[in-house]
Each structure stands twice: as structure tokens, then as C-alpha cells.
Amino acid sequence: MTSEVVRAEGLPRPNGHYSPVVKVGNLLFLAAQTGIDQATGTVPEGGFEPECRQAFTNIQTILHACGSSLPGVVRAVVLYTDLADLPVINAVFADTFPTDPPARTAAIVGLAGGRRISIEITAVVPSGTA
Numbered sequence: 001m002t003s004e005v006v007r008a009e010g011l012p013r014p015n016g017h018y019s020p021v022v023k024v025g026n027l028l029f030l031a032a033q034t035g036i037d038q039a040t041g042t043v044p045e046g047g048f049e050p051e052c053r054q055a056f057t058n059i060q061t062i063l064h065a066c067g068s069s070l071p072g073v074v075r076a077v078v079l080y081t082d083l084a085d086l087p088v089i090n091a092v093f094a095d096t097f098p099t100d101p102p103a104r105t106a107a108i109v110g111l112a113g114g115r116r117i118s119i120e121i122t123a124v125v126p127s128g129t130a
Helices: 049-064 083-095
Strands: 003-004 019-022 027-034 074-078 101-106 117-124
Touching: 027 049, 049 083, 049 117, 083 101, 101 117
Parallel strands: 074 101
Antiparallel strands: 003 019, 019 027, 027 117, 074 117
16 A cells, blocks of 8 residues: 555645655544644644644644545644643534544643644544545
């Protein structure tokens, strides 16, 4: 099975030497997404929760461009900077995945550029799409 770098309208431009999305078979591997609004290049105001929700908005946009959607997410790796934000992450996950949430790993790390959250996703593309 070979891998394919996905090139589609609406995908973020990488800030380094990596691919934002790679497809292998019917699996999508999304590079970690932060809470930067792609239209403005800024983090939404209002604290951690809007930043977290923006990261999921970015993920949803990428999945849609690749022929998938949030119900296709099978795994999430959440990197965040403050343990006090875990209840917000849990609440946003419950809103984003109300039933059958994906497997999840979460770790506290330091993130570049003052970011507070970064989410990496593995998702399935339904048969007959993208």
C-alpha cells in the first residue's frame, strides 16, 4: 500500500517541511492542528476554549476537503500546555463527538508560538469518496 500526499483546496499551508495530510488506503493522517483561525492567521479571543474549538473547526475543514468528516475520526492525539485545561478539552470533545468518541491520547507539552493546544487526527475516508 502506498501513501499519497493530499492536495486539496482549503488545506492549511505547512510552516515547515511536512505534509498537512497523508492518505494511505482509506486512512487520513492529519498533521497536528492548532487553534489558529486560517482566515485571519490569529488565535480567537476569549481564552483556551475558543482556541480549542478553533482547532476542531480547522480539523473539520480539512476532513471535509479530503472527503471525510468528524464521525470518521478514529484517533486523536491532543497536545496541550496546562493541566487545568483538561476539563475544557473533555467538554469540547463531548460536543464534537457526542457518541462513539475516537481513541484519544493527551499529553502536556510546550508548544511553539504561544499556542495552547495542538490536535493530530487519524480518520477514515468512507468508501466511494475522495
